[in-house]
Amino acid sequence: MTDYGHDLLFGTFVTPSAQSPQKVVDLAVTADRAGLDLVTFQDHPYQPAFLDTWTLISYAAARTSRVHLAGNVHSLPLRPPAMLARAVASLDRLSDGRIELGIGAGAFWDGIEAMGGRRLTAAQGVTALREAIGIIREVWDVSTRGGIHLDGEFYQVDGAKRGPEPAHDVPIWVGSYKPKMLELTGAYADGWLPTLEYIEGGLDSVPGINGRIDEAAAAAGRSPGDVRRLLNLMNVSFQPTSRALLNGPVDQWVEDLAGLVLEYGFSTFLIGGDDPAVAERFAAEVAPQVRELVARER
Amino acid sequence: MTLELGVVLDPALPPATMAALAQRAEEAGLDMVVTNPGDLDPWTTATWLLGSTKSIPIGVALAPVATPDPRDPEAGYPSVAGRARDSLDLLAGARLITDPSAWTLAPADPSPADLERAAAANLPVVVPASTEAEVDRLARLLIEHRGPRPTGPRRTSSVRAKRLPGIAYDEVPASLAETAVEPGDPAYRTVRSTYLRGGRPGLVLRPTTPPQVADALAFADRHRHLPLGIRSGGHGVSGRSTNNGGLVIDVGGMNTIEVLDTATRRVRIGPGATWKQVAAALDPYGWALGSGDYGGVGVGGLATAGGIGYLSRKHGLTIDHLVAVEMVLADGSIVRADREENPDLFWGVRGAGANLGVVTAFEFEVYEVAEVGSAQLTLVVPDIEEALLRFGEMAAEAPRDTTVFLVTGRPRPEGSVIQLYGLVDSPDPEVIVERLTPFASLGALVQQQVILAHYTDVMNQAHDIGPDGHHGHGEPHARSGLIPGLTSEFARDAAQLLRTGDVYFFQLRTMGGAIADVDPTATAFAHRNAAFQITAMGGGTEALDTAWSLVQPHLEGLYLSFETTRSPERVADAFPPATLTRLRELKQRFDPTNLFRDNFNIDLSEMNR
Known part of the structure; x- marks a missing residue:
């Protein structure tokens, strides 16, 4: 039993398909109107069938008014960290504090190289991401005097200016699966953002992963509660009868999600499938009941 | 003189005010909003303003993305920036202008003389504005001082500079102006070439209805000195659907597939659908219609030529299942052809359609095909x-x-x-x-x-x-x-x-x-x-x-x-001699002035000699 006690957030995990850009924007608008907390977008800059995720988020932010938006997760090798930090802070200002930041060390290296990016090993990726998170926080920190300096293994900055400052305290959520990256998440990140279907061993391995993040957080002098646990769930559907996790009637969704909160420590749920009707039911029927049930159990 | 007038938004304005002023400028009929984003990221700010508006061009000065350096956390990748630009065009239409030499600045609260001076550069004039009253005042000035203006979307002087001589760009019919693509437009790279062939047409018209096709043909009729390509899917090996310096009428947007009658398996298909889309639409019914050997081919070109494919030995050519067409003739008339109505035309379309008109809908009776x-x-x-x-x-x-x-x-x-x-x-x-x-x-x-x-x-x-x-x-x-x-x-x-x-x-x-x-x-x-x-x-x-x-x-x-x-x-x-003789008669009746001349032209001069 692990519950970190975070407030619950519900949202969607959207495919940024270039085939039907309007439908993708409409998915954000639907999430906004339905009262979801978050709409997040995959980021694969080397995938020609996808829209550029940062451009899409900037555009969708203007078309929505309440929902928060984030990349899920941005591909660090093609999103230089200072540039990304300035873009995120700018949009956070423009959208009145509705932007969050999801980031990962990179995957699909052939695609990254084909776009001119740098291929890194898994171990190098951990160091590069740690340096990047440092740079991002420095860019956002306008209260410290002087420019940004880092003579890192993967990034070099010598006196770059700070700012803009985001409108709110933008959390950095890291997509991570392997031990070293999970340790980095615990030590430096504000959230762990995996996709359930990609977690080796599935839910059974989550308690072990949480433990690893918690230990790394403690070792860095932080509390486990400093790291929100978010979860992408790709295969979800409303069904008349129970079939699998989040594939069943509303009541089952509610129980499944409450279980994920109370037993696995997750507090943010982002569903895939790109189906506006599912997103609306998720917001209207599932989310309030999960909040109620969890409040009772906590 | 044609005055184009817009506003420059002050970076110190609160974001909500910026969006409201851009929307006001759009509603009031101004021509452009320029943002000077100050400390904020220019790309993000411009994209957000495009998302806040619907049709007005947004200008922002953007430095070209430099050579990437993976060690520099500020240096973007040109490849990613290129994709971002394409994405923005898809999301917002081609409304972003990034070259600051495409507009000229006038002082705040300008007098008519100020405007005239600024407009002498023949560029859109932008004026600082920070309140709705100022935007409204500019809109009134514009109404008072604007000259005649061309139809269609605004094109900056840098876009207009890429226009080719001999094409009346400012006379593109109003029904087509919004979607027409010329060489300086961002969308040009997506329409200039075909599957196997590079092209550089001077203008691509993209009608989506039969009357728009008629408008396009009327425009083509006034440009007889240029090549004329008709494009459906743009796969054509023969290379007739793009050209250099000429016109292309692209009917790719007419791509609906509709089942008319399940008993007779009658379907109606637009020329711009691909055979892949047709096969996917028919599959749930257990039906198919043989095409060629590649699903990326468009319906229009193949279904007016023949259609030799994987099902031909069992079911015949694609045209053997055609039961009716709707088409636009050279004179702009919209006609239907089948076995009863215009039977000669219906005969000719099945093999020599490119010489006779532009088919805007095909009706086929398809057949059942199991696994x-x-x-x-x-x-x-x-x-x-x-x-x-x-x-x-x-x-x-x-x-x-x-x-x-x-x-x-x-x-x-x-x-x-x-x-x-x-x-x-x-x-x-x-x-x-x-x-x-x-x-x-x-x-x-x-x-x-x-x-x-x-x-x-x-x-x-x-x-x-x-x-x-x-x-x-x-x-x-x-x-x-x-x-x-x-x-x-x-x-x-x-x-x-x-x-x-x-x-x-x-x-x-x-x-x-x-x-x-x-x-x-x-x-x-x-x-x-x-x-x-x-x-x-x-x-x-x-x-x-x-x-x-x-x-x-x-x-x-x-x-x-x-x-x-x-x-x-x-x-x-x-075409064997007897077929050719009959086709010449049809050409004389349906396209006597030879508008459709660039796709294996059936030459009337032979007959007239």
Whole structure:
């Protein structure tokens, strides 16, 4: 039993398909109107069938008014960290504090190289991401005097200016699966953002992963509660009868999600499938009941 | 003088005010909003303003993305920036202007004299504004001082600079102005080329309704001095759907597929649909309509030429299932043609449609097709001549449910590589294997894939065209011929042609079967007795023609879709004398001034002589 006690957030995990850009924007608008907390977008800059995720988020932010938006997760090798930090802070200002930041060390290296990016090993990726998170926080920190300096293994900055400052305290959520990256998440990140279907061993391995993040957080002098646990769930559907996790009637969704909160420590749920009707039911029927049930159990 | 007037937004304004002022400028009819984002990221700010508005151009000064340096956390990647630009055009329409020399600044609260001075540069004039009252005042000034203005979207002087002489860009019909693409437009790169060919047309018109097609043809009628291409899917090997410096009428947007009657399996399909889309739409009903061999091909070009495909031996050509068309003629009239109404036109469209008009809807009666066997075999054969001869016997003698095409290229020292693509119209694996076994014995089998599939799966192997369009380069050279049978003399001469090394792609499409059941006079495609369609592609016209002359004596006619040469004799190869005579009569009636002249032109001067 692990519950970190975070407030619950519900949202969607959207495919940024270039085939039907309007439908993708409409998915954000639907999430906004339905009262979801978050709409997040995959980021694969080397995938020609996808829209550029940062451009899409900037555009969708203007078309929505309440929902928060984030990349899920941005591909660090093609999103230089200072540039990304300035873009995120700018949009956070423009959208009145509705932007969050999801980031990962990179995957699909052939695609990254084909776009001119740098291929890194898994171990190098951990160091590069740690340096990047440092740079991002420095860019956002306008209260410290002087420019940004880092003579890192993967990034070099010598006196770059700070700012803009985001409108709110933008959390950095890291997509991570392997031990070293999970340790980095615990030590430096504000959230762990995996996709359930990609977690080796599935839910059974989550308690072990949480433990690893918690230990790394403690070792860095932080509390486990400093790291929100978010979860992408790709295969979800409303069904008349129970079939699998989040594939069943509303009541089952509610129980499944409450279980994920109370037993696995997750507090943010982002569903895939790109189906506006599912997103609306998720917001209207599932989310309030999960909040109620969890409040009772906590 | 045409005054174009816009606003510059102060970076110190709160974001909500910025959005409100941009929206006000749009509603008030101003021409442009320029943002000076101050500390904020310019790309993000401009994109957010585009998302906050619907139609007004947004200007922001953007430095070009420099050479990427992975160690520099500020340095972006040009490749990513390029994709971002394409994405923004898809999301917001091509409204972003990033070149600061595309506008000129006037002082705040300008007098008419200030405006006049600024407008002398013949660029949009932008004025600082920080309240709605200031925006409204500018809108009033604009109404008082603007001159006549062209229709359609605003184009900056840098875009206008890429216009070609001889095209009346400012007279594009209002119905088409919004979607027309000219060389300086961001969307130009997505429309200039076709599947295999690079092009540089001067203007691409994109009608989506028959009256818009009529408007496009009226515009084309005033540009007789330029090439005119009509494009559906843009796959065409013959290369008639793009050009250099001319006009293209692209009907790709007319791509709906609609079932009209399930009892007769009657469907209505727009010319811009691809055969992949058609197959996918028919599949849930258990139906199919044979097309060619590639799902990325558009309906319009193929269904006005013939349609020799994997189901032709069993079901005939694609045009043999056409029951009606709606089309726009050269004079702009919108007509229907079927067996009762305009029967002559209906006859001509089925094989020579490109000479007669632009089809805006096809009605087909399609057929039931269950699961099929789909095969791809790769073999190495030591002697290509013998292999061609044996393939010819097997393919022609196979039952009608079996259609196999052969592709080969330059022979290699170890032998020729041949690829066989086939379809067996039977859901029974035993039948499929029995039908294909003889073909597998043609040589050493190095790769094979045989699957039980739906026709839609076969078409689905093609890539989608996508919003990015085609990006063909250069100019392919292809020749087409039809042979009544694959004789030993043909095999000998075809092997000789391959040995020249000047042909890198050589295809035999097996015909016969149901294609030959149709009377040669029933459609404008008359070569009903052909046993094979042959295509050869080579690197240069001259070498290809020389190699092609080796098989020329065996040919009886050609198939338009695979022929790139433009010599007038090719028209006589495509249409036998009786067909050609009848087509000339139709041309005289339906296109007497020869508007449709760039796609195997049926020349009236011959008749008038």
